[in-house]
Amino acid sequence: MLGWQLFEKTVMKLQRYGRANSFEPRRWFLHHAGLSVTFAVMMMMTTIAAAQDSTTTPRDPQIVAALRQISPSRIQATIEKLVSFQTRSTLSAQDPASIAAGHGIGAAREWIKSEFERYARDCGGCLEVKTDSFTEAPGGRIPKPTEITDVYAVLKGSDPESANRIVLVTGHYDSRNSDNLDITNPAPGANDDGSGTAVSLECARVLSQLKFPATIIFLTVAGEEQGLNGSHHFAQMAKSAGWNLEAVLNNDIVGGDRSPQQDTSVVRVFSEGLPSAATDAELRQIRSLGGESDSSSRQLARYIAEAGRAYDAGVKPMLVFRTDRYLRGGDHTSFNEQGYAAVRFTEFREDYNHQHQNVRTENGIEFGDLIEFVNFDYVASVARLNAATLASLASGPAPPAKVRLLTTKLENDSTLTWETSPGASSYEVLWRATTSPDWEHAQAVGNVTRITLPTSKDNVIFAVRALDNHSHRSLAVTPLPER
Numbered sequence: 281m282l283g284w285q286l287f288e289k290t291v292m293k294l295q296r297y298g299r300a301n302s303f304e305p306r307r308w309f310l311h312h313a314g315l316s317v318t319f320a321v322m323m324m325m326t327t328i329a330a331a332q333d334s335t336t337t338p339r340d341p342q343i344v345a346a347l348r349q350i351s352p353s354r355i356q357a358t359i360e361k362l363v364s365f366q367t368r369s370t371l372s373a374q375d376p377a378s379i380a381a382g383h384g385i386g387a388a389r390e391w392i393k394s395e396f397e398r399y400a401r402d403c404g405g406c407l408e409v410k411t412d413s414f415t416e417a418p419g420g421r422i423p424k425p426t427e428i429t430d431v432y433a434v435l436k437g438s439d440p441e442s443a444n445r446i447v448l449v450t451g452h453y454d455s456r457n458s459d460n461l462d463i464t465n466p467a468p469g470a471n472d473d474g475s476g477t478a479v480s481l482e483c484a485r486v487l488s489q490l491k492f493p494a495t496i497i498f499l500t501v502a503g504e505e506q507g508l509n510g511s512h513h514f515a516q517m518a519k520s521a522g523w524n525l526e527a528v529l530n531n532d533i534v535g536g537d538r539s540p541q542q543d544t545s546v547v548r549v550f551s552e553g554l555p556s557a558a559t560d561a562e563l564r565q566i567r568s569l570g571g572e573s574d575s576s577s578r579q580l581a582r583y584i585a586e587a588g589r590a591y592d593a594g595v596k597p598m599l600v601f602r603t604d605r606y607l608r609g610g611d612h613t614s615f616n617e618q619g620y621a622a623v624r625f626t627e628f629r630e631d632y633n634h635q636h637q638n639v640r641t642e643n644g645i646e647f648g649d650l651i652e653f654v655n656f657d658y659v660a661s662v663a664r665l666n667a668a669t670l671a672s673l674a675s676g677p678a679p680p681a682k683v684r685l686l687t688t689k690l691e692n693d694s695t696l697t698w699e700t701s702p703g704a705s706s707y708e709v710l711w712r713a714t715t716s717p718d719w720e721h722a723q724a725v726g727n728v729t730r731i732t733l734p735t736s737k738d739n740v741i742f743a744v745r746a747l748d749n750h751s752h753r754s755l756a757v758t759p760l761p762e763r
């Protein structure tokens with residue numbers, strides 16, 4: 281009896297979410313009454329597993345091959361070089377003599393530029409290397425007018441129709457020690473954020489060997505420790521130039537600090553819930569729809585979770601549904617404030633003795649952000665997860681525009697409409713229970729821009745995503761109601 285009840289409950293649950301619609305559980309059960317309860321339970325498990333599997337993207341062999349090129353030893357060489365500049369404080373030396381001597385943030389900036397230029401030569405000039413320089417006025421943690429320079433490389437999209445779509449990876453190359461105004465004593469910044477800078481550079485080196493329809497930007501910023509100045513300027517520039525920036529991946533402290541409590545199997549991915557750029561009217565709508573967990577940054581986090589399932593990066597994303605850790609901030613928020621989808625990658629467990637500290641030993645404890653605490657295999661795994669996400673997004677079609685859920689009358693069906701996406705050959709409707717963190721169902725609906733499903737919009741959260749001929753997926757877009 282218990283077996284039957286469990287079976288019926290599960291089938292009913294599946295029916296509620298729009299699956300197994302033509303199934304008559306009681307008839308089936310009676311007909312197969314001779315079968316053991318164990319077998320019935322196995323059947324249910326298989327059905328449930330199949331439903332969940334349908335949200336998983338197939339691997340692209342070209343992306344798999346690219347991920348194999350990501351090299352822990354190249355990442356180690358990058359971080360060693362960054363540490364060799366002794367300090368990369370944003371306030372440290374940038375004069376020609378210091379640059380020539382390989383000391384201070386100016387030398388670091390010039391080296392990063394030369395490294396991007398080297399990758400550009402290796403791909404026949406496919407990367408355009410650029411800088412975004414500005415003078416920050418005194419204030420806060422900037423005692424005098426300071427030149428801040430972001431360095432970046434652009435891998436322009438190969439498809440004229442998609443090249444205006446941009447995905448971006450970033451890390452900050454400035455560093456600090458215990459005193460944020462100290463410009464002379466060592467601030468090695470191996471983990472914070474030599475690791476994130478190395479992720480951006482390694483993604484550039486490897487992905488520049490491939491062609492993508494959409495554009496990828498590999499960014500390294502300065503001024504993070506003084507107040508996110510570099511990313512703030514860059515995000516504002518992107519906004520005022522009207523860039524169609526679909527996704528920003530910020531890597532900050534992804535060195536996998538070698539403390540015994542570290543979990544190297546996961547990397548945290550932080551994403552904001554309520555968009556910081558939302559207007560009051562948008563916030564009211566979010567409140568009435570229960571849309572608190574469906575910002576574009578959260579959809580990006582879910583996309584990363586899916587990339588983590590599809591590709592073997594060596595590390596799994598652990599989604600954290602908040603903007604950042606307590607008492608800390610990062611460059612992704614500069615992009616969030618301009619209305620862009622942006623998330624932060626950070627190692628599972630940070631060791632506060634090894635960040636924002638003067639290099640010293642006290643009572644036998646080593647302080648300082650030293651390279652000996654960085655796990656290069658871990659950084660390489662995080663770089664693979666970033667590269668898989670960037671490559672999937674840049675290969676895929678644009679997310680569907682103007683996604684709407686029709687609410688003209690009271691009904692138990694749900695009708696969704698959207699506009700065709702450049703590069704798309706079909707679409708999928710995703711949905712999940714309102715209490716679930718990630719998509720539970722994906723239904724292929726073909727090359728249409730309108731679909732009616734026998735699932736009540738009152739009970740689930742819907743989204744639509746676009747697919748190309750090779751099953752590359754776009755970001756998912758949740759609908760706005762339309763009467």
Ligand SMILES: [Zn+2]
Pocket residue numbers: 452472473504532533
């Ligand atoms: Zn940092």
